[in-house]
Amino acid sequence: MPKIPIIMPQLGESIAEATVVRLTVNVGDQIANDQEVIEVETNKAVMSVTTPCQGLLDSFTAEVNETYPVGSTLGYIEASAEDVERLNLAEPPLVASAWFGPSHNAASADQTLSADDSLADNLEIPIGQNGAAYQSPRLRARLQELGIHPDDAAVVPGSGIAGRVTVRDFEAYIEGLNRLPSKKASPMRLAVADSMRRSWTRPLATLGVSISLEPILAHRKTLTPSPGPALYLAKALAIALSEYPQSAARLIGDKIVLPASIDIGVAVEVEDGVIVPVFAELDKQPLAGLPGQYKKFLQSAKEKRLPEEAKRPAIASVTNFGTLGVHWATPIPLPNETLIMGLGYGEKRPFWDETAGCFVPRLEAELTISFDHRVIDGGQSGRLVRRIMELLGAPEGL
Amino acid sequence: MLDTLKQPKRGVVSPVSREQYVDAFNWMLLARTVEEKLASLWRAGKISGGVYLGKGQEAISAALGIMLKSGDIFGPLIRDQAGRLAFGESLIDVFRVHFGSRTSLSRGRDGNVHRGNPRGGYHAMISHLGSLISVVAGALVARRFQGDTTAIGATTIGDGGTSTGAFHEAINMAAVEKLPLVVVVVNNQYAYSTPNSRQFACSDLVERATGYGVEGHSLDGTDLQECLEVLGQATQRARSGHGPQMVVGDCLRLTGHGEHDDASYMDKTLSQTRLGRDCLKIAENYLQERHWADHVLLEDWRKNAKEQVENAVADAQHEPLADPAMETWCPYATKRIASAVLVR
Amino acid sequence: MTITYLEAIREAQEKALRDDERVYIYGQDIGTLGGAFKATKNLAKEFPGRVLDAPISEDAMVGSAIGAAIEGMRPIIEMQFADFSMVAINQIVNQAATLYWRTQVACPITIRLPSGGNPGSGPFHSQCLESLYSHFPGLVVMTPATVEDAYTMLLEAVEIDDPVIFCEHKYLYNRLKCEVLPETGLPCDTARIARFGRDVTIVAYSAMVHEALAAADQLHKEDIEVEVVDLRCVKPFDLKTVLSSVARTARLLCVGESWPWGGVNSEVIASVVTHGFHLLDAPPQRINSKDTPVPFHPSLWGVHKPSSQVIAAAVRRLCDW
Known part of the structure; x- marks a missing residue:
């Protein structure tokens, strides 16, 4: 017989967890539809947890006086195959914690990226926006500050994409040069x-x-x-x-x-x-x-x-x-x-x-x-x- | 509070028939069954967000719902499960929205009581109290432009909602426009945890009707018979060109603000008063007193309600849930604008 | 015969009332008086029962428009001043803007906001709120800069199935004129190049387009050629046209009359930097009104908002960069 998890419900808008106060039934008890089986306490109130369907209480995984986040499994109920089919309980339960799961965030990040790409495709944009030839505004500003021509930065080995010279690469190079004797070049x-x-x-x-x-x-x-x-x-x-x-x-x-x-x-x-x-x-x-x-x-x-x-x-x-x-x-x-x-x-x-x-x-x-x-x-x-x-x-x- | 309840002021009260009473009672019973199931599902972690119940307010809500006809406009609030069902909401929609099904009208974008089918005259409330009244009024303005002289609009609000500016603006405007609008103020004694004494200073909210120049009615919300009489009269007055009607019904919220709230702040003595009576029990007794139903028939109705609810819950749980990958993520209705935004 | 920006708005409403029986206008003092600015002059007489005086209840005005739109009407709401729309902001952003998203039922309402200042109007009759409304998903925010656009865009606003915030600029009401109203215009989500130039792109909208053009005239004498992009509609805005212009000039200045924080300018710049960083040869700049309430006295007011002189100075700095 399938075992269906008993879930810590979201007991209020800002509630993230609740403490188990009392188990109101025993393992092995026959549980009716909508019957309350666990009493839990939040900072707002004492409330009861029910099971997703009727059946035999298989086990409690939660312990009294312990605190569990919303969406945690608190125990299992053994349901009839018929109930599982009728109530579609074979699917993973909808748990509040899923909202904060990494998969969702990753999905939306991907969407953003692909949306950006499609825009670039629609427009005439000069190629070579990254790679070896590309110098960031910050690197260019630093080169200008030191009076170094952008082309002369080519002597710096780059660690960025396609050998791009990053600001860190450049600063390391300059630091090395500073240890050598130097003098000011003439205007000529x-x-x-x-x-x-x-x-x-x-x-x-x-x-x-x-x-x-x-x-x-x-x-x-x-x-x-x-x-x-x-x-x-x-x-x-x-x-x-x-x-x-x-x-x-x-x-x-x-x-x-x-x-x-x-x-x-x-x-x-x-x-x-x-x-x-x-x-x-x-x-x-x-x-x-x-x-x-x-x-x-x-x-x-x-x-x-x-x-x-x-x-x-x-x-x-x-x-x-x-x-x-x-x-x-x-x-x-x-x-x-x-x-x-x-x-x-x-x-x-x-x-x-x-x-x-x-x-x-x-x-x-x-x-x-x-x-x-x-x-x-x-x-x-x-x-x-x-x-x-x-x-x-x-x-x-x- | 109950001592100050007023009887309807004018007109002849048409007697309530068995048929009408039984009809209303069955909507009350179905609503109570639905809400008990919602509470249970919420406690099993099957529903995200909140669950807000109307226990103790079913009589007013159901009576209002059955007074509305096809083509009328209804703007229910959070404790109107009975009225929603009586107005024609299908059971499965209740659960679809609560579960966040993709098949629901709100597609998982909004949940629980924020549901409706506005093109069908069934408005979807937002959380800002009082703001739906002018929307229902505006729908009536449209009907007037379109030559519809028979439709009325009805909306409900609580004691707390009467303190908003939106409530005042909307009733005043509806009065100026002489719209066939019924505003039902359900005074359930508490706005979340705030009692009447911290909400308003007039002795009875129905007194405000005079100030707005609209007709006022009072009723005992625990008594279905009276709810049917008074709301029957109020909707009739609105329908026959007497402008906005303000109905104030008194009762007691027999539950927390939402299922997350144990209502520990409520004055326990209130439940011992006439206000604290359970309208469903009173109605059951009335049915038996009048020999309109015996306990066998009542049990039959209960069983029927439970069966309908269980079936709807089972069906709704087979429907696909909201899915970020299926979502358009576009709030625009105009196709050209939507496609321009989606390119980005 | 010349037609002013204000008359174009009146003409558009007259045409909408004439051509579409779903249209009605609701607002304070718009009936017999014809509106505080006369944008509905004689319309109440011409269309009895369809141009209605409202009580001073901005919340209820917008709420009722939403209800009427759900029932198939195309209401136009006139706010007496843009500033007063804030009383109705709940209805606008929570009810109207979310309706389609929540229920699949469109909310085709047009809310006219007489925006921006005139000398002496002070803090509560001068606000430009396009940035505020642009923040909320579901609203279309139009900001016409020309008489022609005021006319065709208002007609388009009535046609569009989404709630439109129509920001009409009071300073332009009687100062802008055209000879003849066009039959059709560009769709609102397309920006217009108001002036071509090779050196700097100025993105502006509403009255600021004219300040930008005045600055461009001055700069032309100094051999700086400014391209002026009139956004026309700030939400959504035509990023493609803006990027194409920046691709030509490599320099961007955004000018808007609303306040700087989280505004249209910031959004345009953020989008250009995100999608066109490699097109830029200088850091994008913006000019907004100063971050204070709008001052009453004309001498303060004139400096509070961006002017052609300030714009020209910013362009010169951008060219020197």
């Missing part, structure tokens, strides 16, 4: 750093060729003051770009932005950084006039006070890393430039002379071009370099 260093960081967001490629410096060296002797190799290169680049301006174009969104005029920068090393004075419309300026202008720029660059006309944004730059004794480098174009050309250290090398049928000494250097590979490809940059080599081979045409 910070400016160069910012420029290089912004530039590095692009896929940059570099290629290089060897060129003969002999024609340049021969030609510069004909001019007073005589221009340096960097100015020859700058002038040749200007002419080449005036012929192929799309090589210096910039890719912004879905647009190719072409240069308005051929303004070329020439990198100059200064204390704790680099300054790049700009020769405006260099394709139209005679080579002979450049050394004087360059001297002026050089002087003001050392004083970190460039004239206005030299401060306009260039479309491309040249850098003569050969002056440092360096043969080869992969310089980085400025953020608003698509390419930079470099000139390496000039030295005598054996060169096979076809007509003489022997090796002859020749002054050579490496010419490099570093470019934004999104805008130009290897072929286009190769053609540009060939054209520049051609121009530098006949400097009288510059």
Whole structure:
């Protein structure tokens, strides 16, 4: 015969428990419908508990003078199968404590989450709201407070979702750094750093060729003051770009932005950084006039006070890393430039002379071009370099 | 208090027939049986929340219920099981709502006495006393707009409820609009634990009728015969265009405020007075005195009531209970608004 | 011919009475007098027995409307001032708002709340209670900002099967005008972009839409382009339109004339932050009336509520962030 639990009822709105005062029947007694079997006491009153149906009192699990929460089983009654079926007592009894059960709360929490998701589906929302790239407003505020660029937080190993850097990750990193010696960076260093960081967001490629410096060296002797190799290169680049301006174009969104005029920068090393004075419309300026202008720029660059006309944004730059004794480098174009050309250290090398049928000494250097590979490809940059080599081979045409 | 009970003031009292008396008595008996079962189920932990019973008030409630006709409007309060049944509430609905069945009109969203079928003229009370009176009055306003000249509305309130502003506003408004509204004030001597002496200072609540400009009636709530006479007259007056009727019935609450309340604060001597009589016993005696029923027939009626109740309880326990997963969690009736809210 | 916001409310009621015999209007002094603000001017004469003076019993007014609605009527209740609706708050939030949930029987009542202040109205004739009523489940709370909306939304309120709190702004009554009333309007649960702009989204409703637009005019001269979203209905509100606007501007300012605690502004901001945190480029801001009762003297009153100057200043700060 099925055993049906006798339950501690909810004996008032704010009642959570009650104390058993007296068992008013004995185990083994035949219990009638609606018969009271246990007397219980709350802080409000003494009341009686009944059974869900008639039957034989099987057992009391509750003890007198003990307190039980609402919904507790106080004993069992043996009911007839017929009563169990008729009153649907096989189902677990409705107990007040079920209201506070975890299953209910979990169910409603799930519903909330799924409702939120469906909203997101209906709206155009930028992707990537969490994960490695995501920085919380709090982390960003902290970075700003410390003067750290958000991109520089990438050096911090992240423990968040998809490697996201949490504020705790960041603070641990900073704490480690604080134990090392440090000094304040100069404004020049910070400016160069910012420029290089912004530039590095692009896929940059570099290629290089060897060129003969002999024609340049021969030609510069004909001019007073005589221009340096960097100015020859700058002038040749200007002419080449005036012929192929799309090589210096910039890719912004879905647009190719072409240069308005051929303004070329020439990198100059200064204390704790680099300054790049700009020769405006260099394709139209005679080579002979450049050394004087360059001297002026050089002087003001050392004083970190460039004239206005030299401060306009260039479309491309040249850098003569050969002056440092360096043969080869992969310089980085400025953020608003698509390419930079470099000139390496000039030295005598054996060169096979076809007509003489022997090796002859020749002054050579490496010419490099570093470019934004999104805008130009290897072929286009190769053609540009060939054209520049051609121009530098006949400097009288510059 | 009983000494001040007044007899109906005007009109000819139509005699109560055996048929009417027996009808009312059987609703009283069924209500008492239902409520005893509710108390037992509550004590077995089968009902969440409270159980509020109308023991001692069945005569007034049943008499009011049978005076209402199909098409009338009824706004019962917590101790109106007899009136609810007489007005047409099905037994299974009583238990569905108490158990919190999904099949009940309130779908487990509200329980116990907060049940009704408002479109059927059977209003579902909220807990704020007095606030249902103007709702029933408003239903009568609607009927007037719709050209219904026969329907009346009835609602009940206790001695405590007469102290609310809502009670005052509603009766005054109904009087201004001359609505066919019967307001039955059941003075059962206690509002929860507060006695009349701490509730109002007039000698009899029926005196208030004069102030509102409505007709007042008094009755002894322990006497079904008188309940039928007076409520028959009051509903008749309302139906025949005499405006709101205020009926004050005296009795004693023969139970706690709810089943959680042992009423230990009540004045024990009251139960020895005429007020403390059990209206069901008085009615049984009356039936036998008038030879309208003998003890065999009475026993038959009792058995019948018990059987009906047991069957309804068994049936209701087979119905699915409220389930958070099945709940819409949306309070709006307008489909467009509901769907806009549910997207969130 | 021009029509004011107030006249639009009268016109809407006239149309509702004419087109739908279930409609009647109940309120204090709305009959012979035509209402304290004349929103029911001549309607009692035009529709005998359907525009009824009520005793000073806000509780009973709303309670009776609920009963009538259950019986199939579409009552409109005029509160003389929004402030007085508080006397009926039990009927509104406990009876009307819960009825459908409890019984599956709809409660199509419209409660008109002449809201907001005019100079000199003081603490008890100036309140904006949309935030209060929005708190309670089951109510639709409308806050029209234009003459056109006052007209079409009031008609929609009468049609809707749920209890509608219709917050009509007294300051707009005779200050807003339009040429011709529209046949139809946007559904109430759709917000309106009152002005397009790229820099900042201002979410406002009712009279504050006009303060926001005035601020936007000023800011335009400073090269700040403000987008103004008129919520139209604050409960429920059109989160989708708000989020779409924030997705464009990444900056949000909410402006409402009710008090700050637990209000419409807080709800809009909470929803945007919950669903669109990643859309934001600055912390959302809000401007409410000051957290004191509404002051009587015009000089105090003018500062108590949000003004276009205060809104413009907040937008500038938001842009600097």
